[in-house]
Amino acid sequence: MEMKNKVLDYIETCEISVEHLSKVLQIDSKKFQRDNKENWEAQELLQICNYLEIDPLTFYTPKIVSEGERNKW
Helix, strand or coil: CHHHHHHHHHHHHCCCCHHHHHHHHCCCHHHHCCCCCCCCCHHHHHHHHHHHCCCHHHHCCCCCCCHHHHHHC
16 A cells, blocks of 8 residues: 555656546546555556556565564565
8 A cells, every 4th residue: 555655646746637547547546546445456556657657666665574574484
């Protein structure tokens, strides 16, 4: 959800129309609402970032995993 919010922040900052994005990318406009708890599918995120011409990793914040947590895998 954190990544979705960062993308939405970017869309708002750039004053990009969510309605236009929704129509062009054929993604339900409800998925662009902050109060919608449904995450985007990976394909949707990639489509959005491709349209915005921005690397999806720009919005990714890696989680620091401790040595003990790493060993659980």
